[in-house]
Amino acid sequence: MLRILCLVLCGLLTTARADPGALLRLGMDIMNREVQNAMDESHILEKMAAEAGKKRPGMKPIKGITNLKVKDVQLPVITLNFVPEVGIFQCVSTGMTITGKSFMGGNMEIIVVLNITATNRLLQDEEMGLPMFKSEGCEVILVSVKTNLPSNMLPKVVNKFLDSTLHKVLPGLMCPAIDAVLGYVNKKWANVNAPMPVGQMGTVKYVLTSIPTTTASYIQVDFSPVVQQHEGSIIQLADAGEALGFPEDYAEGSSQLLLSAAFLTAELALLQKSFDVNVQDTMIGKLPPQTTETLARFIPEVAEAYPKWKPLVTQIRINKPLEVTMKTGKSLLHLHGTLEMFAARRPGKALAPLFLLETHFNLKIQYSVRENRLQMSTSLDRLLSLSRGSSSIGAFNEKELTGFITDFLQEAYIPAINDALQVGLPLPDFLDMNYNLVELNIVENALVLDLKLHRPGQDLPASCLHTTNRLHAVGEPTWSPTTRAASLDEE
Numbered sequence: 001m002l003r004i005l006c007l008v009l010c011g012l013l014t015t016a017r018a019d020p021g022a023l024l025r026l027g028m029d030i031m032n033r034e035v036q037n038a039m040d041e042s043h044i045l046e047k048m049a050a051e052a053g054k055k056r057p058g059m060k061p062i063k064g065i066t067n068l069k070v071k072d073v074q075l076p077v078i079t080l081n082f083v084p085e086v087g088i089f090q091c092v093s094t095g096m097t098i099t100g101k102s103f104m105g106g107n108m109e110i111i112v113v114l115n116i117t118a119t120n121r122l123l124q125d126e127e128m129g130l131p132m133f134k135s136e137g138c139e140v141i142l143v144s145v146k147t148n149l150p151s152n153m154l155p156k157v158v159n160k161f162l163d164s165t166l167h168k169v170l171p172g173l174m175c176p177a178i179d180a181v182l183g184y185v186n187k188k189w190a191n192v193n194a195p196m197p198v199g200q201m202g203t204v205k206y207v208l209t210s211i212p213t214t215t216a217s218y219i220q221v222d223f224s225p226v227v228q229q230h231e232g233s234i235i236q237l238a239d240a241g242e243a244l245g246f247p248e249d250y251a252e253g254s255s256q257l258l259l260s261a262a263f264l265t266a267e268l269a270l271l272q273k274s275f276d277v278n279v280q281d282t283m284i285g286k287l288p289p290q291t292t293e294t295l296a297r298f299i300p301e302v303a304e305a306y307p308k309w310k311p312l313v314t315q316i317r318i319n320k321p322l323e324v325t326m327k328t329g330k331s332l333l334h335l336h337g338t339l340e341m342f343a344a345r346r347p348g349k350a351l352a353p354l355f356l357l358e359t360h361f362n363l364k365i366q367y368s369v370r371e372n373r374l375q376m377s378t379s380l381d382r383l384l385s386l387s388r389g390s391s392s393i394g395a396f397n398e399k400e401l402t403g404f405i406t407d408f409l410q411e412a413y414i415p416a417i418n419d420a421l422q423v424g425l426p427l428p429d430f431l432d433m434n435y436n437l438v439e440l441n442i443v444e445n446a447l448v449l450d451l452k453l454h455r456p457g458q459d460l461p462a463s464c465l466h467t468t469n470r471l472h473a474v475g476e477p478t479w480s481p482t483t484r485a486a487s488l489d490e491e
């Protein structure tokens, strides 16, 4: 009973203080690209044009102007700004041409330029546990109105048209565009917390720790990744002890993903079984033949036991949890286990055990990214300890074997480890992120992926934070002077 209680309570406690194992910092670069992509994919331009062309109940005819049409909607320019603790301020600048026939028979054209602004609040979808933007306070701001109507012709009529028609119609027409774009951005989070395979051994899920936070220069998403074996048990992340953080030296507007050493340790734990390796080839790389005769050069006792040489079989068993550590610029995989050597006898006969060594060694990890998975490749860093356990050939000085075992690990064991590591570790799948251009940095207790995008050197567009004329606000719009014909503000 107590045990059950503890299982429940301890379970609650661990989830309550769940240390994020991965952090994502989304700068303006990614958000800009995402919103632009969403615009392209949502075909918002075409939809706006189609909507604008429709007859609407609020659209009163202008006296003396017939055949009213919306001719074209300009390619919208979107600008974004982070709003601390809230989300993103979004501005869509676009324009359209309204055409008609004036009663004098001439063609009339009104070119309207407008900004649509809204605050996209960043929330967490309760049901799905995903980040979600929700737009608030959509406003349409008239930037300029130009017309080719002769100056003596009814600026009042046009003013009235703008007042009664555009003021009423545009927000309803344009604000859904903001929502449509957000809908596309939101959808691109859908897979982030889905389980992704690590070979045949298990899965990783990037579960959000809490609602993402927004600062003046980025959005931060904290993940408490769930690493789960195929039989179902969850591998707990070791408590990192200190809070994880990004180094401060990344460029303004850039985006990074940080993976803690504790998280990578848990992921590799899924693969630990495949780090148990049997080596029975006699000829391996540059190594001397793996036989009792070679071994006897270091341990004469072997020659006494096996006057006629036999092939060697070596079994490595990792018997303690492995660990990944990171110090600036260097990452190690710590392995503790046993290395047992056998003499192979004739086929069909059992292996004859020679001796067993307890060992601790480190591998240096090199990280890279391929096909949106984190790849690791190792090389021997140091053989830290070698101590004799059982021996069927009597006592011997195992230190004599240091060089032989070091070469063996490098040539025979590490290739097997690197093979097992080739499955790669899945990276979070969000906003169609393509990780192929990332730059990797090993920092204190974490690996940082600097998320470089495809389109480098693009300038951020001008912002339209400072709003002047809100269509839904009371008051006359201020017209910018027209280039052609009449200017509406000379009355």
Ligand SMILES: *[C@@H]1O[C@H](CO)[C@@H](O)[C@H](O)[C@H]1NC(C)=O
Residues within 6 Å of the ligand: 077, 079, 091, 092, 093, 114, 115, 141, 142, 143, 462, 463, 464, 466, 467, 468, 469
């Ligand atoms: C409209 O948006 C553009 C940027 O897209 C900005 O330069 C301009 O100042 C904005 N105009 C108004 C009136 O808000």
